[in-house]
Amino acid sequence: MKIILGSQSPRRKELMAGLDIPFRVVNIHADESYPLDLRGGDIPQYIAQLKAQAYPEPLAADEVLITADTIVWLDGQVLGKPKDEADACRMLRQLSGKTHQVFTGVCVKTVAGIVECFVEKTDVTFRELTDEEIETYVNKYHPLDKAGAYGVQEWIGYVAVTHLNGSYFNVMGFPIDKIYQVLKKYDF
Numbered sequence: 001m002k003i004i005l006g007s008q009s010p011r012r013k014e015l016m017a018g019l020d021i022p023f024r025v026v027n028i029h030a031d032e033s034y035p036l037d038l039r040g041g042d043i044p045q046y047i048a049q050l051k052a053q054a055y056p057e058p059l060a061a062d063e064v065l066i067t068a069d070t071i072v073w074l075d076g077q078v079l080g081k082p083k084d085e086a087d088a089c090r091m092l093r094q095l096s097g098k099t100h101q102v103f104t105g106v107c108v109k110t111v112a113g114i115v116e117c118f119v120e121k122t123d124v125t126f127r128e129l130t131d132e133e134i135e136t137y138v139n140k141y142h143p144l145d146k147a148g149a150y151g152v153q154e155w156i157g158y159v160a161v162t163h164l165n166g167s168y169f170n171v172m173g174f175p176i177d178k179i180y181q182v183l184k185k186y187d188f
Contacts (some may be wrong), residue, residue, distance in 0.1 A: 001188040006051055006067040015169055015176040030054035041119035043078060044069040045105030052107040052114055064188050065109040070173040072148030074100040079148040088138045088149035095148060097128040102171045108182055116182055120175035122166030129160055
């Protein structure tokens with residue numbers, strides 16, 4: 001099978017490459033709005049399905065498309081990608097000293113349609129962060145392309161994450177261990 005990764009995320013590309021399975025990357029433009037009554041993990045799963053459906057070309061019989069979306073969920077609300085540095089600082093202040101959830105929805109699609117969709121959840125606990133730590137991280141790493149304004153694989157993950165329950169790779173935005181199991185199950 002030829003695997004197509006429907007994502008421009010450098011982290012997803014890096015994790016997919018770690019499987020040593022050939023794949024190609026495509027950018028999928030999809031409306032990522034969702035019904036406001038969706039909660040938690042239902043949100044990224046819905047968006048991952050939208051991305052799979054928005055793939056502009058018909059899939060060949062030997063192709064499989066993988067799409068994904070990740071959100072940070074804190075106290076019943078989504079922390080998406082920050083608008084600017086001030087918004088990133090605001091989000092990190094909200095996460096400071098608390099446990100939040102990272103949900104990633106993944107869809108696997110073939111010529112026959114969507115074969116499987118799933119959502120992965122990881123609980124992440126941050127210690128209390130100082131304003132100086134938050135500002136240093138935002139100014140140095142510019143996490144504007146990351147849900148919740150942080151990358152667990154960066155400095156903030158080293159110094160702030162005190163506990164993680166679930167897949168570390170899910171927090172990076174791509175539960176590659178589970179994706180591998182799906183690909184194996186369907187002999188991709």
